[in-house]
Amino acid sequence: MKPLENGDSDLEGGRLGKDRERTTRSGRTFKMHNQALLSGLAYCMSSCSMILVNKFVLSSYDFNAGISLMLYQNLVSVIIVSTLSLFGVISTEPLTLNLIKVWLPVNVIFVGMLVTSMFSLKYINVAMVTVLKNVTNVITAVGEMYLFSKHHDNRVWGALFLMIISAISGGITDLSFHAVGYAWQITNCFLTASYSLTLRRVMDTAKQVTKSGNLNEFSMVLLNNTLSLPLGVILICVFNEVDYLISTLVGSLNKIPLSIAGILLFKVPTSLENSASILFGLLAGVFFARAKIRERS
Structure with a gap:
């Protein structure tokens, strides 16, 4: 096999460098496209979920x-x-x-x-x-x-x-x-x-x-x-809206993050049955708030 001369070696090295640069650039472009796609999906999910939740709360619960x-x-x-x-x-x-x-x-x-x-x-x-x-x-x-x-x-x-x-x-x-x-x-x-x-x-x-x-x-x-x-x-x-803010929905919903934070911060040992009981009690508070809101309206 004929050995490469200096000019051929430089040419071959230049081609390899360009190929490597092209591969790196395409990899970066692919990564940017993936990040943009994930960001777009996250935005769509959060935007849609917020609209649907707001509609559900404002209409279904009166x-x-x-x-x-x-x-x-x-x-x-x-x-x-x-x-x-x-x-x-x-x-x-x-x-x-x-x-x-x-x-x-x-x-x-x-x-x-x-x-x-x-x-x-x-x-x-x-x-x-x-x-x-x-x-x-x-x-x-x-x-x-x-x-x-x-x-x-x-x-x-x-x-x-x-x-x-x-x-x-x-x-x-x-x-x-x-x-x-x-x-x-x-x-x-x-x-x-x-x-x-x-x-x-x-x-x-x-x-x-x-x-x-x-x-x-x-x-x-x-x-x-x-x-x-x-x-x-x-x-x-x-x-x-002061009555709604103080005495109904917020007063009941604040128990949910409070209960979760208490379990996590103080490392409270709990079981599946106990967690289900806590969740049941929190949902009961939410339904109570819903009943009070309908009663007022």
Whole structure:
């Protein structure tokens, strides 16, 4: 076999290097695609489950305290993100006064978006809520055109036109049509689009007042949900949901995390039968809360 000369060796080495680089690049691309796919699936599952749970609670239990439910969910989000930040799992920006001042207009729209979503879910079925949410894309596209001089091609406008047609035809053929629910959902569409557009304007200013010069997703979650708590309490008083918040559902549901935390923190020995008994007692408390809510209404 003829030995390789220097030029052939360099050429062969270059080919091997390129092949190795191509393999490494394709591996990174595959890993990024997998991460994006997992993130998308996680988002879909969490988003769908939240909508379905909210719809179930607001409709099935005749629960007339959507703001209280929103406040509870936001409080849980604050606790989870703060705990992860405390243990160094994630990094968040400190909530300074300057950052709060910059972010407050965005947060007011954020709270309005959540509240109107809760109110619309009480009256409209989940399928129609999903269809009507497409109107948000139309409002956002128009807002981008006027506020940011962003132009969309004909394919985008064609898709948006189909969304409008589907929303109108869905509303006309909706057998469970409820004017109040549709009014809340349309308001929610405008607030959601306003939140997206306002967020784009405020982000650059918000980054300038942070210590790191950046504002990641976890910091935004912590900022939005923390600032929403006092606004939520005010809205609870305005919409007269104090009785629901204090004496019924929250008073019963808080026993569930309390019982679990007590078993885990103090390493209480338990059996399957004992766990079933505890679960039975907790469910009895939830059914009691449901009965009290229906009695009040």
